[in-house]
Amino acid sequence: xxxxxxxxxxxxxxxxxxxxxxxxxxxxxxxxxxxxxxxxxxxxxxxxxxxxxxxxxxxxxxxxxxxxxxxxxxxxxxxxxxxxxxxxxxxxxxxxxxxxxxxxxxxxxxxxxxxxxxxxxxxxxxxxxxxxxxxxxxxxxxxxxxxxxxxxxxxxxxxxxxxxxxxxxxxxxxxxxxxxxxxxxxxxxxxxxxxxxxxxxxxxxxxxxxxxxxxxxxxxxxxxxxxxxxxxxxxxxxxxxxxxxxxxxxxxxxxxxxxxxxxxxxxxxxxxxxxxxxxxxxxxxxxxxxxxxxxxxxxxxxxxxx
Amino acid sequence: xxxxxxxxxxxxxxxxxxxxxxxxxxxxxxxxxxxxxxxxxxxxxxxxxxxxxxxxxxxxxxxxxxxxxxxxxxxxxxxxxxxxxxxxxxxxxxxxxxxxxxxxxxxxxxxxxxxxxxxxxxxxxxxxxxxxxxxxxxxxxxxxxxxxxxxxxxxxxxxxxxxxxxxxxxxxxxxxxxxxxxxxxxxxxxxxxxxxxxxxxxxxxxxxxxxxxxxxxxxxxxxxxxxxxxxxxxxxxxxxxxxxxxxxxxxxxxxxxx
Numbered sequence: 001x002x003x004x005x006x007x008x009x010x011x012x013x014x015x016x017x018x019x020x021x022x023x024x025x026x027x028x029x030x031x032x033x034x035x036x037x038x039x040x041x042x043x044x045x046x047x048x049x050x051x052x053x054x055x056x057x058x059x060x061x062x063x064x065x066x067x068x069x070x071x072x073x074x075x076x077x078x079x080x081x082x083x084x085x086x087x088x089x090x091x092x093x094x095x096x097x098x099x100x101x102x103x104x105x106x107x108x109x110x111x112x113x114x115x116x117x118x119x120x121x122x123x124x125x126x127x128x129x130x131x132x133x134x135x136x137x138x139x140x141x142x143x144x145x146x147x148x149x150x151x152x153x154x155x156x157x158x159x160x161x162x163x164x165x166x167x168x169x170x171x172x173x174x175x176x177x178x179x180x181x182x183x184x185x186x187x188x189x190x191x192x193x194x195x196x197x198x199x200x201x202x203x204x205x206x207x208x209x210x211x212x213x214x215x216x217x218x219x220x221x222x223x224x225x226x227x228x229x230x231x232x233x234x235x236x237x238x239x240x241x242x243x244x245x246x247x248x249x250x251x252x253x254x255x256x257x258x259x260x261x262x263x264x265x266x267x268x269x270x271x272x273x274x275x276x277x278x279x280x281x282x283x284x285x286x287x288x289x290x291x292x293x294x295x296x297x298x299x300x301x302x303x304x305x306x
Numbered sequence: 307x308x309x310x311x312x313x314x315x316x317x318x319x320x321x322x323x324x325x326x327x328x329x330x331x332x333x334x335x336x337x338x339x340x341x342x343x344x345x346x347x348x349x350x351x352x353x354x355x356x357x358x359x360x361x362x363x364x365x366x367x368x369x370x371x372x373x374x375x376x377x378x379x380x381x382x383x384x385x386x387x388x389x390x391x392x393x394x395x396x397x398x399x400x401x402x403x404x405x406x407x408x409x410x411x412x413x414x415x416x417x418x419x420x421x422x423x424x425x426x427x428x429x430x431x432x433x434x435x436x437x438x439x440x441x442x443x444x445x446x447x448x449x450x451x452x453x454x455x456x457x458x459x460x461x462x463x464x465x466x467x468x469x470x471x472x473x474x475x476x477x478x479x480x481x482x483x484x485x486x487x488x489x490x491x492x493x494x495x496x497x498x499x500x501x502x503x504x505x506x507x508x509x510x511x512x513x514x515x516x517x518x519x520x521x522x523x524x525x526x527x528x529x530x531x532x533x534x535x536x537x538x539x540x541x542x543x544x545x546x547x548x549x550x551x552x553x554x555x556x557x558x559x560x561x562x563x564x
Contacts, residue, residue: 210427
């Protein structure tokens with residue numbers, strides 16, 4: 001009886017305020033879709049970080065013959081066998097930061113270059129002796145690049161010390177910035193959604209003041225009087241939350257799997273799986289119900305005397 | 307038309323003018339006002355000044371006085387729509403000042419209220435309007451199915467359960483409102499000018515109905531401007547003027563100034 005009564009009251013209330021309800025649903029859907037999107041984005045960035053930082057090396061490039069003529073760092077000529085031994089020995093001593101050192105000869109470098117850039121005109125004009133030998137150093141902590149740089153930059157036979165992480169960091173910075181922008185838009189949308197809910201509740205309470213007045217007089221409890229309004233907001237919010245979930249699923253489907261098909265075009269990046277998307281959905285649904293309900297509750301304290 | 311009765315103003319004489327109940331006896335009274343004053347915020351003149359009176363179980367009381375005399379404030383204090391600024395209001399043995407907010411609904415379930423403007427829900431049928439008062443306090447479906455026809459019979463609307471309020475005459479609408487106020491069998495029925503919108507003949511019917519309800523043991527407090535009714539019924543009359551209790555008279559009449 002109670003449940004049926006409350007449910008029918010909710011239906012009546014939502015239909016009476018159809019335009020307002022629609023606005024609430026759309027704004028909740030958009031804000032939560034943005035929220036979910038930016039959650040996924042930051043997950044994506046941190047998983048990419050984990051993946052790439054694991055792969056990045058610090059490279060100590062050694063001077064070759066042609067560098068000796070062109071590069072001031074190599075003014076003392078190409079690297080010698082002794083210098084190489086010394087560098088390797090020093091690297092071995094730094095085992096507190098260095099996890100692994102691999103040596104890449106000029107031939108190997110040439111081979112890798114060919115593999116990566118295959119048929120480009122630059123690759124075809126390249127010869128193995130133009131390539132540099134290098135030590136590829138994998139660090140225990142990718143942040144500790146500076147230690148290697150200070151130890152080897154400017155040393156005889158070393159052309160340059162390069163940190164691949166630096167290049168990646170720029171990319172991640174950009175992604176984080178986009179993420180923060182999305183969160184900002186989300187916050188605005190959320191404020192809009194909550195204000196809309198407050199206003200909807202106000203209108204709803206006003207249009208039902210006759211009913212609530214009678215309820216008060218015959219001694220209906222505060223909960224009983226408020227429940228329909230709060231449920232109304234919660235139902236509208238839940239519909240919006242459901243839509244946000246659909247947006248997220250469609251969003252992943254069309255950007256990554258099909259449509260833009262980023263997973264094929266950017267096959268260097270491992271994209272988040274469906275499980276990452278699905279685990280966000282309960283969070284979004286819970287937020288979509290709780291936030292409007294709370295907003296309605298506080299609005300009622302102001303606009304509905306119990 | 308008004309009989310020239312002596313205007314009696316002394317509160318000392320009439321505060322317990324109903325007579326036989328000394329103020330020390332507690333628990334029997336349905337309403338008890340002890341030196342109650344009410345000042346609304348931002349207003350200099352109190353709406354009610356130092357009103358002391360007692361209403362016993364089963365009484366029928368007319369509350370008279372010109373507009374702005376404090377009748378509405380008096381009723382709102384009983385319903386705890388407002389709280390007294392000074393003094394104590396007891397309703398059904400409870401000190402309303404000490405009644406916490408969440409207990410107010412429980413208290414109101416023992417009161418019934420009827421207004422001049424009926425306050426029916428226009429999109430619900432007669433039976434639904436009456437059932438509404440039970441639904442919202444969580445009565446069971448079976449109970450509602452039993453008590454609604456009963457109370458509609460009592461108010462003389464048997465057979466009109468499925469009508470909409472708009473199809474009914476004013477008198478019939480007020481009967482629906484009374485049925486709704488009475489369906490939960492309140493101990494106290496408060497009527498704020500229930501005949502204010504009705505013609506004299508219809509009003510008589512409503513008064514007979516209120517009298518019948520009174521005879522079931524329900525205390526009735528009725529604010530009214532209707533002189534004929536007050537003069538005919540010869541019930542206890544309480545008159546307010548500018549917030550003061552100026553007359554409390556058993557078997558009274560409306561007064562001569564009108």
